[in-house]
Amino acid sequence: MDAQTPTPPGFSDMLAPRGANKQRDKKTFSIVPHHPGGFMSPNQLLKIAQVAQKYATTVNVTSGQQIMLIGLQRENVEKAWEELDREPEGLLGPRCRGVRFCPGIAFCKRATSDSIGLGTLLDKKFRGMDMPNKVKMSVAGCYLSCTAPAIRDIGIIGLDDDSYRILIGGAGGHAPRLADLFIEGVNRKQVLAICDRLLHYYKKRANPGERMHEFVPRFGLDRIRQDVLGDMADLPRWPTAEEEARRHGQPGELFPLETQTGGETSCPLP
Numbered sequence: 001m002d003a004q005t006p007t008p009p010g011f012s013d014m015l016a017p018r019g020a021n022k023q024r025d026k027k028t029f030s031i032v033p034h035h036p037g038g039f040m041s042p043n044q045l046l047k048i049a050q051v052a053q054k055y056a057t058t059v060n061v062t063s064g065q066q067i068m069l070i071g072l073q074r075e076n077v078e079k080a081w082e083e084l085d086r087e088p089e090g091l092l093g094p095r096c097r098g099v100r101f102c103p104g105i106a107f108c109k110r111a112t113s114d115s116i117g118l119g120t121l122l123d124k125k126f127r128g129m130d131m132p133n134k135v136k137m138s139v140a141g142c143y144l145s146c147t148a149p150a151i152r153d154i155g156i157i158g159l160d161d162d163s164y165r166i167l168i169g170g171a172g173g174h175a176p177r178l179a180d181l182f183i184e185g186v187n188r189k190q191v192l193a194i195c196d197r198l199l200h201y202y203k204k205r206a207n208p209g210e211r212m213h214e215f216v217p218r219f220g221l222d223r224i225r226q227d228v229l230g231d232m233a234d235l236p237r238w239p240t241a242e243e244e245a246r247r248h249g250q251p252g253e254l255f256p257l258e259t260q261t262g263g264e265t266s267c268p269l270p
């Protein structure tokens, strides 16, 4: 609706103010200030608490690693944003969501790679990009996979200092699917380039509304690999279709936790 179009009677009540979502009571709103990976300074956390105290009734830590302020009155939404001085997370609909990532080598004693560095770069580059449907991405700093990369549209697991595994086509929700191994042993620069190519490839070819976990089996993993990775220089070899078939016959081979972590499978707090 453009500025010239008169708002139908009663319709303006249904429109949410900038960066806000209408709640179930159809009167109040929630807002989510974006903090990549959920990382913030104590002062930033304090600021959220102060704004929440003034305008919200409830605070929720979301599954997307963000802090949601719930129960704001319409007239307070803009004031809350001004005081928070942050961008809204608010990216609903068919686009790349904020990237989830774990503490990685910056804080976690189990980590083998820099998930904060890579996750932040991915978040900056892709968050908000228009897609055929929502795209969820996560980065884990080691095989323990605290950010559940195996059930993301694109999941990345750090293997080593600058070596990552990329998984694609995973999903939770109503049609859960474990992601397929796309390629492993790629460095950070290559991860960014591969994600960029893959997302553009998916955007161009997927049916409207088709999620990555539907697109990958429909199009075929091997074909996507050839098209996306085929002309990239200096990539490690990826599994052949035969190796892939053998892998599926040996559950657990994809995530050999015991061999990678000396038997530890619990997740430590940072």
Ligand code: SF4
Pocket: 102, 103, 104, 105, 108, 109, 110, 111, 112, 115, 140, 141, 142, 143, 144, 145, 146, 147, 267, 268
């Ligand atoms: S144990 Fe969990 S939090 Fe720590 S690096 Fe591994 S995946 Fe990240």
